[in-house]
Amino acid sequence: xxxxxxxxxxxxxxxxxxxxxxxxxxxxxxxxxxxxxxxxxxxxxxxxxxxxxxxxxxxxxxxxxxxxxxxxxxxxxxxxxxxxxxxxxxxxxxxxxxxxxxxxxxxxxxxxxxxxxxxxxxxxxxxxxxxxxxxxxxxxxxxxxxxxxxxxxxxxxxxxxxxxxxxxxxxxxxxxxxxxxxxxxxxxxxxxxxxxxxxxxxxxxxxxxxxxxxxxxxxxxxxxxxxxxxxxxxxxxxxxxxxxxxxxxxxxxxxxxxx
Amino acid sequence: xxxxxxxxxxxxxxxxxxxxxxxxxxxxxxxxxxxxxxxxxxxxxxxxxxxxxxxxxxxxxxxxxxxxxxxxxxxxxxxxxxxxxxxxxxxxxxxxxxxxxxxxxxxxxxxxxxxxxxxxxxxxxxxxxxxxxxxxxxxxxxxxxxxxxxxxxxxxxxxxxxxxxxxxxxxxxxxxxxxxxxxxxxxxxxxxxxxxxxxxxxxxxxxxxxxxxxxxxxxxxxxxxxxxxxxxxxxxxxxxxxxxxxxxxxxxxxxxxxxxxxxxxxxxxxxxxxxxxxxxxxxxxxxxxxxxxxxxxxxxxxxxxxxxxxxxxxxxxxxxxxxxxxxxxxxxxxxxxxxxxxxxxxxxxxxxxxxxxxxxxxxxxxxxxxxxxxxxxxxxxxxxxxxxxxxxxxxxxxxxxxxxxxxxxxxxxxxxxxxxxxxxxxxxxxxxxxxxxxxxxxxxxxxxxxxxxxxxxxxxxxxxxxxxxxxxxxxxxxxxxxxxxxxxxxxxxxxxxxxxxxxxxxxxxxxxxxxxxxxxxxxxxxxxxxxxxxxxxxxxxxxxxxxxxxxxxxxxxxxx
Numbered sequence: 001x002x003x004x005x006x007x008x009x010x011x012x013x014x015x016x017x018x019x020x021x022x023x024x025x026x027x028x029x030x031x032x033x034x035x036x037x038x039x040x041x042x043x044x045x046x047x048x049x050x051x052x053x054x055x056x057x058x059x060x061x062x063x064x065x066x067x068x069x070x071x072x073x074x075x076x077x078x079x080x081x082x083x084x085x086x087x088x089x090x091x092x093x094x095x096x097x098x099x100x101x102x103x104x105x106x107x108x109x110x111x112x113x114x115x116x117x118x119x120x121x122x123x124x125x126x127x128x129x130x131x132x133x134x135x136x137x138x139x140x141x142x143x144x145x146x147x148x149x150x151x152x153x154x155x156x157x158x159x160x161x162x163x164x165x166x167x168x169x170x171x172x173x174x175x176x177x178x179x180x181x182x183x184x185x186x187x188x189x190x191x192x193x194x195x196x197x198x199x200x201x202x203x204x205x206x207x208x209x210x211x212x213x214x215x216x217x218x219x220x221x222x223x224x225x226x227x228x229x230x231x232x233x234x235x236x237x238x239x240x241x242x243x244x245x246x247x248x249x250x251x252x253x254x255x256x257x258x259x
Numbered sequence: 260x261x262x263x264x265x266x267x268x269x270x271x272x273x274x275x276x277x278x279x280x281x282x283x284x285x286x287x288x289x290x291x292x293x294x295x296x297x298x299x300x301x302x303x304x305x306x307x308x309x310x311x312x313x314x315x316x317x318x319x320x321x322x323x324x325x326x327x328x329x330x331x332x333x334x335x336x337x338x339x340x341x342x343x344x345x346x347x348x349x350x351x352x353x354x355x356x357x358x359x360x361x362x363x364x365x366x367x368x369x370x371x372x373x374x375x376x377x378x379x380x381x382x383x384x385x386x387x388x389x390x391x392x393x394x395x396x397x398x399x400x401x402x403x404x405x406x407x408x409x410x411x412x413x414x415x416x417x418x419x420x421x422x423x424x425x426x427x428x429x430x431x432x433x434x435x436x437x438x439x440x441x442x443x444x445x446x447x448x449x450x451x452x453x454x455x456x457x458x459x460x461x462x463x464x465x466x467x468x469x470x471x472x473x474x475x476x477x478x479x480x481x482x483x484x485x486x487x488x489x490x491x492x493x494x495x496x497x498x499x500x501x502x503x504x505x506x507x508x509x510x511x512x513x514x515x516x517x518x519x520x521x522x523x524x525x526x527x528x529x530x531x532x533x534x535x536x537x538x539x540x541x542x543x544x545x546x547x548x549x550x551x552x553x554x555x556x557x558x559x560x561x562x563x564x565x566x567x568x569x570x571x572x573x574x575x576x577x578x579x580x581x582x583x584x585x586x587x588x589x590x591x592x593x594x595x596x597x598x599x600x601x602x603x604x605x606x607x608x609x610x611x612x613x614x615x616x617x618x619x620x621x622x623x624x625x626x627x628x629x630x631x632x633x634x635x636x637x638x639x640x641x642x643x644x645x646x647x648x649x650x651x652x653x654x655x656x657x658x659x660x661x662x663x664x665x666x667x668x669x670x671x672x673x674x675x676x677x678x679x680x681x682x683x684x685x686x687x688x689x690x691x692x693x694x695x696x697x698x699x700x701x702x703x704x705x706x707x708x709x710x711x712x713x714x715x716x717x718x719x720x721x722x723x724x725x726x727x728x729x730x731x732x733x734x735x736x737x738x739x740x741x742x743x744x745x746x747x748x749x750x751x752x753x754x755x756x757x758x759x760x761x762x763x764x765x766x767x768x769x770x771x772x773x774x775x776x777x778x779x780x781x782x783x784x785x786x787x788x789x790x791x792x793x794x795x796x797x798x799x800x801x802x803x804x805x806x807x808x809x810x811x812x813x814x815x816x817x818x819x
Contacts, residue, residue: 107814215435225511235799239803240799240802240803240806243803243807246810247806247807247809247810250810250814251810251813251814
């Protein structure tokens with residue numbers, strides 16, 4: 001039994017599927033309701049078909065769902081539940097004893113569990129965002145295609161969601177592994193993810209991601225520069241911090257034996 | 260049954276009426292401009308009177324001053340437009356004015372205020388008012404009211420000094436501007452390039468009229484007012500600054516921006532100048548809007564129009580009616596024409612017909628198209644001119660052509676080419692004289708002599724003469740030790756004009772500190788990324804990779 005089999009086994013867990021459906025539905029509703037209250041206006045100084053189309057493409061692409069207060073609550077809760085379920089719950093129910101006694105290294109099991117959390121979160125959030133977005137703006141497919149591909153907003157939004165999900169899954173997985181039980185994992189994970197937005201810490205997600213995409217949108221007209229600005233603004237909290245936490249989780253999994 | 264009848268009535272009302280007649284109005288254009296363009300209609304020699312379907316029309320005329328008139332032509336109305344070359348100066352001032360344009364738009368109403376605005380703004384660095392004043396060309400700019408009669412325009416993604424009491428002397432900010440957003444982060448003051456400003460005082464003979472930069476007008480732009488505009492004569496690359504936290508801000512490119520459209524408007528009239536500015540200068544412009552208003556006069560009066568139906572055999576022939584008004588169209592068509600005598604020529608596929616009719620006597624005109632050819636005799640000056648008729652070169656000066664519209668292009672070396680359109684009726688003999696005018700000759704003189712002058716792709720050293728095409732030309736004069744001079748000239752075919760430019764000596768100024776307001780030329784600022792910045796990017800990319808490698812090594816080394 002290797003990493004692939006372990007990953008497949010984790011993804012086939014009915015509880016994981018249930019959380020996936022919960023996340024997809026809740027995020028879908030959150031994005032859908034948000035999209036219908038957002039209003040973006042622009043007044044190009046000289047309204048020509050070209051300026052109107054260019055501005056329309058940018059505005060349509062910018063309206064792709066991102067994280068606000070409501071959707072971050074759902075994303076964080078889903079991430080914490082998934083990590084607690086995959087990494088902590090089997091230890092509490094003693095199922096882990098049989099898993100970790102298999103001829104597979106501990107870190108490979110933990111990596112499979114982390115990958116499950118990340119995959120489920122990423123697919124549920126991006127699918128919900130995409131469905132809500134197409135439902136709201138699908139009647140202007142030319143604008144969506146122009147904004148997403150010509151203005152390269154698709155890459156920007158993929159990077160945004162990749163960093164958001166990486167952060168949530170890395171923080172929740174790390175806390176789940178170092179927590180003494182499932183209850184502590186849920187409590188600790190929720191606290192760790194909620195404290196930054198409650199205290200208004202703009203150097204951590206979700207605020208740093210929202211600021212990054214806003215800065216990229218307003219300062220630059222060039223698609224490459226936009227992507228570069230977003231990456232530069234969000235690199236430490238969105239990529240480096242999760243990588244450190246994942247590495248720490250994997251190393252700790254080798255040190256901490258299953259009791 | 261009643262319901263079915265009602266539904267049928269409703270459907271009839273909703274369905275488009277395919278037999279609807281177009282309703283016409285009369286547009287008459289006179290003036291001292293030889294040629295006018297009516298957008299989506301055509302180019303005509305003035306005076307011209309046209310019967311046109313009711314709707315919006317834009318008329319353009321080009322000369323030393325550009326004219327643009329936007330009017331709504333109503334059914335059974337006659338609009339008389341008179342375009343006259345303005346008597347007197349339109350815009351006076353010490354800025355280099357590249358172009359002047361007078362616009363009349365019947366849909367506009369540029370406000371005339373009662374007094375100078377009272378905005379209650381402080382003169383400090385932070386005091387200002389900017390409810391999303393935004394222009395996106397030539398580059399994104401955002402505006403700020405800094406006083407009752409002072410507006411500042413800032414260039415997006417640049418280092419700009421804060422304006423205190425009308426002078427850019429305050430803290431340096433990293434300006435970030437967007438369509439609905441404007442912000443700035445103060446930096447420590449060691450920016451490698453700070454965008455210089457030039458001050459433009461604008462006054463107008465119509466007091467308290469409204470000023471515009473492109474299409475943006477701020478609350479303080481009520482004449483007389485002052486605006487501060489960023490002026491970057493050359494692109495500047497890799498500009499750096501350090502913020503309060505010690506982070507390096509790198510601006511890869513600050514674009515060249517030294518030409519602006521500055522307008523003053525009152526009611527339906529707008530007087531626009533395209534001005535070219537130099538950094539750190541003080542300009543004064545006086546707009547003579549009353550003179551501009553006299554150059555365009557619009558009169559509207561009712562006119563009695565009568566229906567006349569034009570048919571032909573075969574159908575769908577192109578026709579042109581001449582007489583009191585000119586109309587073009589395709590048969591069959593019902594037109595509204597004023598009382599008078601008219602002549603109509605219709606043509607299709609090398610067949611044609613010509614007839615005369617009177618309004619209101621004739622209510623319908625039928626034309627039977629025949630393939631009888633027409634004869635055209637051409638007399639051209641100079642004799643060696645090359646003539647193309649419908650794109651084909653001709654061998655004889657007497658031609659036999661099918662009835663209809665024919666395009667003639669005449670050209671000769673050192674002469675201005677001409678394009679003509681002629682309409683020939685069946686069996687008609689017509690003679691046409693084409694006199695090509697010599698290309699305009701411009702003699703350029705400078706004080707002092709010996710300056711290098713560039714006009715598009717031509718160069719000469721003054722005093723010199725240059726043969727140019729008719730139209731607008733921008734002249735640039737360069738002489739070592741003197742400031743560059745730019746001016747614009749409008750040339751007509753056959754012109755023989757002399758222009759004299761006086762060059763100013765460059766003032767010797769002591770060098771400023773590294774926050775100098777003089778831009779670094781492009782050549783001297785070759786892209787050379789800051790070593791610290793480059794190292795940061797590399798470290799950024801390597802760090803996560805290094806952490807992952809370390810983790811794998813540690814996990815592999817630790818035995819189960």
